[in-house]
Amino acid sequence: MSKQNPYYNQRKLPLTITKSNELVRAQLQVENNSLANKIFYLLIRALGADSFPKISVSARELGDNTGGSQYRAIDTATDVLLNAKVKTVFKDSDQNLGFRKSNIFTDCDYEKGIITAKFNTGMKPHLLELKKRFTTLNYFELMDLPSFYSQRIYEILKSWEKPDGLIELTLEAFYDMISFPKEMRDDFSFVRRKALEKAEKDINTRTELRYKWEPIKEGKKVVGLRFTIGEQGEVTKQKRAAKEENKKRKQAHLESAERRPIFQAASTCRREHGIEPGGTCSLMKPRAKKCQTCRKYAEVKSPNPTLF
Numbered sequence: 001m002s003k004q005n006p007y008y009n010q011r012k013l014p015l016t017i018t019k020s021n022e023l024v025r026a027q028l029q030v031e032n033n034s035l036a037n038k039i040f041y042l043l044i045r046a047l048g049a050d051s052f053p054k055i056s057v058s059a060r061e062l063g064d065n066t067g068g069s070q071y072r073a074i075d076t077a078t079d080v081l082l083n084a085k086v087k088t089v090f091k092d093s094d095q096n097l098g099f100r101k102s103n104i105f106t107d108c109d110y111e112k113g114i115i116t117a118k119f120n121t122g123m124k125p126h127l128l129e130l131k132k133r134f135t136t137l138n139y140f141e142l143m144d145l146p147s148f149y150s151q152r153i154y155e156i157l158k159s160w161e162k163p164d165g166l167i168e169l170t171l172e173a174f175y176d177m178i179s180f181p182k183e184m185r186d187d188f189s190f191v192r193r194k195a196l197e198k199a200e201k202d203i204n205t206r207t208e209l210r211y212k213w214e215p216i217k218e219g220k221k222v223v224g225l226r227f228t229i230g231e232q233g234e235v236t237k238q239k240r241a242a243k244e245e246n247k248k249r250k251q252a253h254l255e256s257a258e259r260r261p262i263f264q265a266a267s268t269c270r271r272e273h274g275i276e277p278g279g280t281c282s283l284m285k286p287r288a289k290k291c292q293t294c295r296k297y298a299e300v301k302s303p304n305p306t307l308f
Helices: 021-025 034-045 070-083 121-127 139-144 148-159 171-178 188-206 230-258 261-272 289-300
Strands: 016-020 027-029 054-058 085-091 097-103 105-111 114-119 134-138 166-170 211-218 221-229
Touching: 016 021, 016 034, 016 121, 016 139, 021 121, 021 134, 021 148, 027 171, 034 054, 034 070, 034 114, 034 139, 034 148, 070 105, 070 114, 114 121, 134 139, 134 148, 139 148, 148 171, 148 188, 166 171, 166 230, 171 188, 171 221, 188 211, 221 230, 261 289
Parallel strands: none
Antiparallel strands: 016 134, 027 085, 054 114, 085 097, 105 114, 166 221, 211 221
16 A cells, blocks of 8 residues: 555554454354455454544455455445344343344445445444453454355354363354354255365465364254364363263163162162252161162262152
């Protein structure tokens, strides 16, 4: 950009952009338009404490991302930005569900190669003066990602990159955060092909983030997604798998014990004496097998309350 341009900002722009975790993980109601997302990143990067809410950037910084007619591409992308909404869901003090919705921008202009946009004032807590629960994103990695879905998945994974590198999301929550249209939500094979597999390839080859994903199933139905980020995520995944396997072994052992007459005798005894599940029996005889079984499974193992 020429230094004679009245919108030229001589301050050194950062290599990263920052968003609150709430904004990154919010239900971003926006059309699938990667250029709109890149203009959003460009505007966030140019933000300064004294420039909010209105900011101007040069369309030249988008490089070859406009595709075809720059005017038409930016016209369409800014339409998307003006219609984009952020929805956050929360629970109030009485644990009732509530939500908060707001537009990201109030107006956008394009003149002489300059894009000027005015952020909704409600976006300020999500973009400036962030001290906790925020995500720092590499600006140049974001701008290099070619699709809207790759950009959004990158943001979401970065927001959960730590502490353990393993993310599990319900399919519904994932769809809401990515803003999938209804016709895509009804066809997971399409989501897999157009979004998940493409994003995995884009992000692993174009950024420093390394991850794998897999579906979480109930029977044959996909109900969620598991993302494993780097070596840390692999270690966490192995630990969780080992813990789950150990839990299954204990449960199988307990179920096997439940079929034994001595276990049934201990269960009957507890009920007859009115002892609550997990409660201690004051009548216990240390050497009686029935009492030993009761102690092992009822007081220490916290068994099925319907039996004890």
